[in-house]
Amino acid sequence: MKVPYRWLTKLVKLKSNPAELAQKLSLMTIGVDEVKDTPLGPVLDLDVTYNRGDLLSMVGVAREAAFIDKAKLTLPDASFDLNNIPDANLQIQRDQTACQLYTAVILEVSPTPSPEWLQQRLASVGITPQNIIVDLTNLVMWEWGQPFHAFDLDTLTGETISIKPAGRSLKFTTLDNKTRTLDPDDILIWDDQKPIALAGVMGGLETEITNQTQTVLLEMALFDPFQIRRTAMKHGLFSDAANRFIHKPSPQTSQMALKRILTLFAKHAKAKIKGIKISGSFDQSMPVISLTLDQVNSLLGADISLTQAADILTGLDFKLAVKKHNLIVTPPHWRQDIQIKQDVIEEIARGFGYWRLKPSPLPLHFIPHKPAVSETLSKQIKNFLTGQGLFQINPFGFYTQAEITHFGIQTKPLVRVTNFISIETRYLKSSLLPGLYSYIKTSRPINWFDQPLGFFEINRTYHRRHQKPDEPVKLAFIFDSQNFLTRIINNLFEYLRFDYQHLRLKAQTPPDFPLTSHFQHLHTLFYKNKPLGWLVQLDDFWAVELDWLAVLTNADLTPKPSKPSSFAPIIEELTFEPSNKPELLFNLLISLRYTTNLIKELRLIDRYQNRFTIRIIYHDPHKQLAKKDIKPLRRQIASQAQKQGYKLIGQEI
Amino acid sequence: MKDLIEKLKQDFTNRLDKANSASDLETLRVDFFGRKGKLNQIFKQLTRLSVEEKQKWGPYLNQLKARWQKALANKHQKLTQTAPVADFNFPAFPVPTFGRLHPIEWMRQKTLEIFTPLGFIEVDGPHIENDWYNFEGLNIPPGHPARDLWDTLYVDLKDDKNSPLLLRTHTSNIQLRALQKYKPPLKVMSFGRCFRHEVLDPRHSHTFSQFEVLVVDKNINMSHLKWLSDYFLKQILGEVTQSRFRPKYYPFVEPGVGVDAKCVFCAGQGCSVCSNSGWFEIAGAGMVHPQVLTNAGLDPDEYSGFAWGFGPDRMLMLMTGVDDIRQLYQGNLNFLKG
Numbered sequence: 001m002k003v004p005y006r007w008l009t010k011l012v013k014l015k016s017n018p019a020e021l022a023q024k025l026s027l028m029t030i031g032v033d034e035v036k037d038t039p040l041g042p043v044l045d046l047d048v049t050y051n052r053g054d055l056l057s058m059v060g061v062a063r064e065a066a067f068i069d070k071a072k073l074t075l076p077d078a079s080f081d082l083n084n085i086p087d088a089n090l091q092i093q094r095d096q097t098a099c100q101l102y103t104a105v106i107l108e109v110s111p112t113p114s115p116e117w118l119q120q121r122l123a124s125v126g127i128t129p130q131n132i133i134v135d136l137t138n139l140v141m142w143e144w145g146q147p148f149h150a151f152d153l154d155t156l157t158g159e160t161i162s163i164k165p166a167g168r169s170l171k172f173t174t175l176d177n178k179t180r181t182l183d184p185d186d187i188l189i190w191d192d193q194k195p196i197a198l199a200g201v202m203g204g205l206e207t208e209i210t211n212q213t214q215t216v217l218l219e220m221a222l223f224d225p226f227q228i229r230r231t232a233m234k235h236g237l238f239s240d241a242a243n244r245f246i247h248k249p250s251p252q253t254s255q256m257a258l259k260r261i262l263t264l265f266a267k268h269a270k271a272k273i274k275g276i277k278i279s280g281s282f283d284q285s286m287p288v289i290s291l292t293l294d295q296v297n298s299l300l301g302a303d304i305s306l307t308q309a310a311d312i313l314t315g316l317d318f319k320l321a322v323k324k325h326n327l328i329v330t331p332p333h334w335r336q337d338i339q340i341k342q343d344v345i346e347e348i349a350r351g352f353g354y355w356r357l358k359p360s361p362l363p364l365h366f367i368p369h370k371p372a373v374s375e376t377l378s379k380q381i382k383n384f385l386t387g388q389g390l391f392q393i394n395p396f397g398f399y400t401q402a403e404i405t406h407f408g409i410q411t412k413p414l415v416r417v418t419n420f421i422s423i424e425t426r427y428l429k430s431s432l433l434p435g436l437y438s439y440i441k442t443s444r445p446i447n448w449f450d451q452p453l454g455f456f457e458i459n460r461t462y463h464r465r466h467q468k469p470d471e472p473v474k475l476a477f478i479f480d481s482q483n484f485l486t487r488i489i490n491n492l493f494e495y496l497r498f499d500y501q502h503l504r505l506k507a508q509t510p511p512d513f514p515l516t517s518h519f520q521h522l523h524t525l526f527y528k529n530k531p532l533g534w535l536v537q538l539d540d541f542w543a544v545e546l547d548w549l550a551v552l553t554n555a556d557l558t559p560k561p562s563k564p565s566s567f568a569p570i571i572e573e574l575t576f577e578p579s580n581k582p583e584l585l586f587n588l589l590i591s592l593r594y595t596t597n598l599i600k601e602l603r604l605i606d607r608y609q610n611r612f613t614i615r616i617i618y619h620d621p622h623k624q625l626a627k628k629d630i631k632p633l634r635r636q637i638a639s640q641a642q643k644q645g646y647k648l649i650g651q652e653i
Numbered sequence: 654m655k656d657l658i659e660k661l662k663q664d665f666t667n668r669l670d671k672a673n674s675a676s677d678l679e680t681l682r683v684d685f686f687g688r689k690g691k692l693n694q695i696f697k698q699l700t701r702l703s704v705e706e707k708q709k710w711g712p713y714l715n716q717l718k719a720r721w722q723k724a725l726a727n728k729h730q731k732l733t734q735t736a737p738v739a740d741f742n743f744p745a746f747p748v749p750t751f752g753r754l755h756p757i758e759w760m761r762q763k764t765l766e767i768f769t770p771l772g773f774i775e776v777d778g779p780h781i782e783n784d785w786y787n788f789e790g791l792n793i794p795p796g797h798p799a800r801d802l803w804d805t806l807y808v809d810l811k812d813d814k815n816s817p818l819l820l821r822t823h824t825s826n827i828q829l830r831a832l833q834k835y836k837p838p839l840k841v842m843s844f845g846r847c848f849r850h851e852v853l854d855p856r857h858s859h860t861f862s863q864f865e866v867l868v869v870d871k872n873i874n875m876s877h878l879k880w881l882s883d884y885f886l887k888q889i890l891g892e893v894t895q896s897r898f899r900p901k902y903y904p905f906v907e908p909g910v911g912v913d914a915k916c917v918f919c920a921g922q923g924c925s926v927c928s929n930s931g932w933f934e935i936a937g938a939g940m941v942h943p944q945v946l947t948n949a950g951l952d953p954d955e956y957s958g959f960a961w962g963f964g965p966d967r968m969l970m971l972m973t974g975v976d977d978i979r980q981l982y983q984g985n986l987n988f989l990k991g
Contacts, residue, residue, distance in 0.1 A: 027899055031911070049902035050799040123719055224795040246798045268870070279909065292799025299940060299957060346908030353909060354898035359880035362771060362840075364869065375775060381764060386752035391989040394755040394861050396982050397780070397846065414811045415781065427860055428781075428808070443986035451750060453986070456899060460780060460846075469781035469810050469818060574869070 003044040004124040011062035013071045018042040021065060028350050029064045030055060040124040051337040053247025057145030060334060067315050067351070076143060078260035085262075088275025093162040098187045100278035101222040101251060102163055103258060106153065109271035118268070127240075132269040133209050133216055136261055138240075141514070146220065146249045146257035147199070147241035150616055151196060153215040155207045156235060158192025163199060163221070171194070174202040174237075186231045187223065200228040200245040212327040220258050222280070250335040255282040262452055289329045291341040296327075299345050301360055304352055312351030313344070363571050380557055381475075382458070384495055388488055390454040390477065395435040396558050399427045399457065400557075403434035407538075408516035415462045415469065428462035430514045432476035437538050440478045453480040454488065458548055473548040474533075478541050483541040485535075486604065496555035502528045510534050521554050527554060566620035569600065570630055574637065575613045598625070598633060611649070654702065654708060658717075661691060665721060669728060678729050685721065692718055706802060752763055753989055757862055760965045761844045764864050766789060767888045771881075776834075777946040778827040782819055783812040786826040791905035792944045799904045800878065803852035806859070820848035824865040825905060828941075828960060831867060832949035837956055838870035844965070855977040862965045869941060869951070875908070878938055878959045882912050886935065889968070890917045892908030897932055906939025906960055927969070933971075934962035 005018045014327060016024060022032040022044050031047035032218045046055060054060035059075060066073035088106050109130035113119075118139060119129040125142055129135050137148035138387055171588065172195055173179045180198075182188070185439035187199040197203040201221040207215065225248045232242040249257070293306050309327065313320050318338075319330040331338035338344060349357075385390065399409060401423050411427055417572040419425040429435065447453050456477045463470040479485040493503065504526045521537045525546070534547035618633065620627055638648040660919060665685060672678050685692050699707055754762070765775060778786065784795065793799055803822040810818045826845045835841070845865045851857045868877070882896035894915045901911035914935045917929035923929040938961040943953030966978055975981065981990055 027897075029900060031899065031901070050801070050904075051902045106811075225798055229798050229801075230796065298872065301874030301879075305669070338945065340907070344909040344939065346911070349908050350900045357879050357898070358876055359883050360876040361880050362877045363870070363872075364772060375765060375769075382754060382758065386754055388752065389750060391986065392753065392758055393984075393989065394754040394982060396758050397848075398860075417820070418807045418809050419850065421852060421859055425806070439985070446986055454752070462781060464810060467777065467810060469808075471781060472780055602970040646906055 001046040001048045001056050001061070002125045003040060003046055003058065004121070006041040007046065007121055007124060008065060010074075010360040011058060011076070012066045012073050014475055015071055018044065021069065024068045025064065026331070027355065027609075028068045028353070034451075038124065041119060045146050048247075050247065051248065053244070053336070054145065054253075054334040056244050056247055057249075057253075058143045063317065063334075076260055076650060077263055078256050079229040080259040080262040080266065081650075082255075082259065082262075084275065085273050085276040088277040089159060090275070090277045091160040092277055092279035093160060093164070093188070094279050095164045098165065098224050098227055099163040099221055099280075100224070101254060101278075101282070103220045103254075103276065103278045103280075104159070104161055105220075105258075105262065105272045105276045107216045107218055107265060108214065108274060109216055109269050111211055112208055113270070115268060127540050131211075132207065136264050136269065137218070139266065140257050140261040141240065141244065143645050144249070144257035144260060145244050147200070147244050147249075147255045148257075148261060149203050149219040149241070150209050151195060151203070151217040151219065152209055153217045154213070156196065157194070160192055161217075161219075162190040163187065164190065166195070172198065172507060173205045174198060174200065175205055175208055177205055180235055183234065186234070187227050189219070198385070199223050199232065201231055201235070201242045205506055213454060219579065220254060220261075221523075222248065222254060222477055224490065234420060242333045242442055248336070250333045250336055251280075251282045251284045272565060276537045284333050286516075287339055288337070289331075289341050289344055291327050291329070291344055291414055293325050293327065295341060296345050296348055299342070300349050300352075300357065302357055303351065304348060307627040308352065309348050309431070310349050316351065317343075319346070374552070377552055377555060377557060378458075379493075381496070381551070381555070384492070385456050385476065385488075386453075388450065388491060389484075390456045390488065393436065393439050393455050393457050394459070395439060395457070396425075397429050398425045398463070399429055399434060400424050401437065407434055407437075407514075407518055409434070409514050410516065413464065415464055429459075430461050430463055430512070431545060432457050432459055432461060432474050433515070433536070433538065433543050434477070434566055436476055436478035436543060440480065440541055444480060447480075454478065454484055474545050475548045475551055476543065476545040478538070478543040482537075483604070483607070484540050485544065489544060491536075496557070497553060497560075498527065502526075503532075503613060504529075506537065515641065562621070565619070567618035567620065567622070567624045570625050570627075570636075571615065571617050571618045572630070573605070573613050573615045573632070575611050575649055577611050578646055580585040598629075654697070654706065657695065657698075658710070658714070660785065661695065662717070664691075669724060670726060674733055675729060678725060678732065682725055686718070688973050690722075755989065756964065756975075758967055760862075760969045761864075762951065763889065764844060764965060765842065767885055768842050768866060771840065771884075773840045776843050777845055778824070778830050778843065780821055780848070781808055781810065782821040782826045784816055784819065785812075786829050787819060787821050788825075790829045790945070790948045791825055793904045794950075797904075799902075806848050806850050822849055823847050823960060825960065827838045827865065828867050828905070828945065832869060832946075832951065836953065837945050837958070839958075840866070843867045844875065848866050852977055854980065857968070858978045858982060860982060861978070863962055864965050865960060865962035867941070867958065867960050869946070869956055869989040871956060873957045873959060875940060875959070878910075878940070878961060881959075881961060883936065885963075886914045890914060890972075893920050898936075898938075901937060901939075903937055905940055905942050905945050907938070909939035909944045912938050912961070912963075913935035935966050935968065936961060938962065943974050959975050 014021060018035050022035045026032045029365045030049065030052055033045040033047050036043045036045065054110040062073055088104060091103055092102050092104065094102050111133050114129050114135040118135055122129050122135055123136055127138050133150050139148055141147045143430060166184050166186045168184050168189050170182050172182050188195040189197040196207045211633050218311040223245050225246045228242055229504060233239050273461050277534045293309060294307060297304055310320055310322060317332040321328040329344050361379050404411065414430055415428040419424055436457055439455055440453060444453060446507065454477060458473060458475050460471045461474050505523045506526065508524050509522055510531060519536050519538050523535045525532045525535055532550050533544060535544045598618050598620055599616055603615045604612060605615045606613040618630055641648055668681050671781065672681055684690055699711060741916050764930060789795065799806055805822050806820040807817045808820065812818055824843045824847060825844050831839065832840045847863045848860055848861055851859045853859065886894045886896050894917050897913040898910040899913060901909050903909045912935055913932040915921045916924060916933055918924050918926045921931040923931045927933045941958040946953040946956055966981055
């Protein structure tokens with residue numbers, strides 16, 4: 001809402017300059033986006049919220065300004081007596097839900113240019129002046145927040161005005177010379193034969209005021225805000241009028257606005273007011289709200305006295321009766337947002353000044369509920385992963401079109417956004433892997449020191465299960481080498497104290513694996529016979545995706561220290577020749593580790609052509625191991641390795 | 654004899670100079686010092702010479718032999734030194750140096766660390782939410798113009814009443830869920846993703862983070878909200894700052910306030926970061942609307958509470974100088990390393 005400072009000073013004797021006023025308004029009333037200096041003086045731009053529709057008018061802003069600046073308010077002259085106008089020879093048929101009030105006034109008036117002061121006022125709020133008829137409707141709309149519409153009466157047929165839905169799909173040309181296809185539920189104003197306006201949103205081109213206009217039908221109505229909003233949204237027509245109807249002026253404001261516009265028409269346009277027809281009532285009942293001072297102070301945590309509260313409310317034009325400590329409050333007719341006692345308390349709070357509220361510490365007697373998942377544990381895991389050299393990423397939760405195409409992701413099972421912004425926000429991710437792949441692909445060229453590259457992500461994935469949403473959180477990794485993958489996964493499971501005997505990697509396709517191309521070596525990872533995730537090669541990257549909840553529930557990070565031993569370990573290095581299935585290395589390491597509890601450490605230390613070397617540290621804390629103790633173990637290792645497709649070389653067995 | 658020795662000396666120097674590998678040196682050694690080598694052949698010729706000649710050339714040849722052997726050894730050392738050194742302790746494949754948490758994760762941990770000591774527990778709600786928890790239950794009925802505050806993305810799934818599910822537009826969907834699950838006294842917090850129908854640009858994103866706390870008990874009032882706002886801002890931005898409330902409208906709170914922080918860059922004097930106002934808007938808050946408490950099955954005359962939420966993405970951008978929100982969701986290795 002644009003509020004020209006000069007215009008405002010005509011309504012209220014302000015003490016504050018524009019900047020001070022903006023500051024006060026934002027602290028006590030509503031946000032001020034900016035104060036703009038224009039050739040026609042400073043203009044305040046208010047960020048009007050839904051509850052404060054009354055501030056979509058100069059009069060409404062003037063009332064607030066008068067209150068916060070303790071200044072005198074002078075309302076514009078609206079002394080016209082409606083009772084002096086004869087009844088117009090007109091019928092109004094009104095759909096009661098769509099239209100609460102409809103007033104039609106017949107005027108004899110010529111569309112002469114407006115006087116200078118009127119043109120300037122409109123220009124100061126960014127409206128182009130046209131002629132006195134249109135300009136006065138705009139002026140009063142800006143002044144009181146009540147829109148008007150003027151029809152050229154000679155273009156209307158018959159003597160009935162109806163307000164009703166379109167009923168069927170039809171074409172209608174609006175004032176902006178655009179032909180729009182209307183829906184059956186759009187509310188229209190009709191004469192006997194045709195639609196003449198899109199109610200509350202925009203008038204029709206056919207019935208607009210022209211230079212030839214001699215007689216005018218001036219419409220003032222109150223429409224259903226919900227229906228106006230729906231129509232405005234559908235046609236993208238958030239006109240000044242529609243915006244005000246959506247905020248719904250109060251019927252008494254409408255009456256004031258009508259008196260005001262007729263005063264102006266008589267004074268400045270030399271109009272002859274021929275007749276009026278009113279359908280509906282200007283009566284309005286306001287709620288009577290009872291509250292105690294105690295309730296005010298206990299919600300605000302303040303110590304506001306009865307006098308202070310009473311002064312604030314009366315200053316804001318609330319009607320007030322005080323009975324003992326009870327405040328019986330009736331809001332002014334333009335404050336339709338005040339319905340319950342909390343609303344009244346808010347008025348007292350802002351009038352008192354939020355900056356005067358004293359802080360008081362939050363009571364600490366709460367006993368926190370036990371969280372479902374330990375934040376400490378998840379933090380430890382994340383920090384562990386970064387310590388291993390991985391970077392955490394946090395991409396959008398939507399598949400990009402490039403990801404869908406590259407991996408041949410079937411879009412049918414995906415959860416889809418129906419009103420997507422662009423193709424890039426249409427499908428919700430069912431796996432984190434494509435996003436990780438995109439990330440590592442853009443990052444590899446800038447990995448200047450050529451260190452191994454790895455990323456991880458912990459985020460939700462979105463699935464439909466029997467037409468219900470399911471949002472499992474996944475932990476996923478991607479690496480630029482298989483070595484890196486093997487080491488991280490091993491380190492992670494060791495760190496989390498997963499029981500290696502229950503970890504199994506099987507070359508099988510999981511049922512909900514979404515990719516259909518550009519991957520190989522797909523394996524399902526099982527823990528205690530339940531699927532834990534999958535391991536896969538994506539082009540020349542290696543990736544793992546695990547169920548985060550399963551990781552957290554199976555992890556054990558409680559300390560389990562062991563006593564120092566005085567016996568020395570035996571260290572030996574074994575070289576294996578692999579099969580042609582490199583992913584089996586993972587299984588090999590697992591099976592070697594759990595061949596016996598004498599193996600304390602096991603590490604892949606070298607790799608050369610198709611051979612690799614593993615260093616094994618044997619240790620028994622209770623006795624000194626000898627070569628003869630190791631020999632059967634080595635034999636066992638060799639046979640385990642052979643089962644996985646590896647051959648121990650260069651060692652006597 | 655003299656000529657013979659001179660010729661041999663020249664030959665040796667030439668070949669030593671030309672030798673550029675250990676095997677060249679080995680051939681040279683065999684040629685000159687071997688049993689049938691050139692040096693031995695000259696020694697054999699010595700026997701045919703006179704005693705004076707023998708006394709003259711014998712010691713000279715011995716010195717020459719020692720000198721050449723030394724030169725050969727030196728050259729050998731030189732050659733082997735310039736050859737690549739094999740370090741067998743060097744790891745077989747390179748090792749990464751470090752990784753980093755994502756900035757938003759860092760912000761999340763920092764925020765939770767500030768609220769956890771006060772007894773707040775973390776809760777989370779679904780991202781795919783129904784209309785009740787996201788809107789209607791929070792005092793925002795269908796078709797209500799206040800819904801214009803949230804441009805909503807809908808998905809092709811339906812709830813039990815056959816109305817479409819949506820992507821939550823705020824973390825406030827945890828409010829009713831938490832109130833139903835844990836009865837008061839209640840102090841919960843939630844950090845998570847939200848979605849809105851926004852075109853991506855440096856200031857706007859369809860996906861963004863939000864943090865929210867909800868406190869409900871008997872006798873909770875606005876001075877507690879003020880205290881918590883001050884506490885959080887001082888913890889995260891430093892002691893210079895403080896909070897300021899302004900009237901603001903959110904349908905699920907009454908009274909509702911916008912929370913400003915005193916600008917930490919200019920200590921409230923006015924600078925480019927705060928558009929010369931000395932304050933910047935950080936959070937939205939308010940006392941839980943009685944209708945929301947009623948919807949949660951609580952008596953609003955008995956219980957009161959407040960909700961307080963802020964945008965971690967914006968705070969992070971302010972703290973780190975990132976000027977494009979897309980960096981937080983797209984970015985690359987350089988962004989994460991820095």
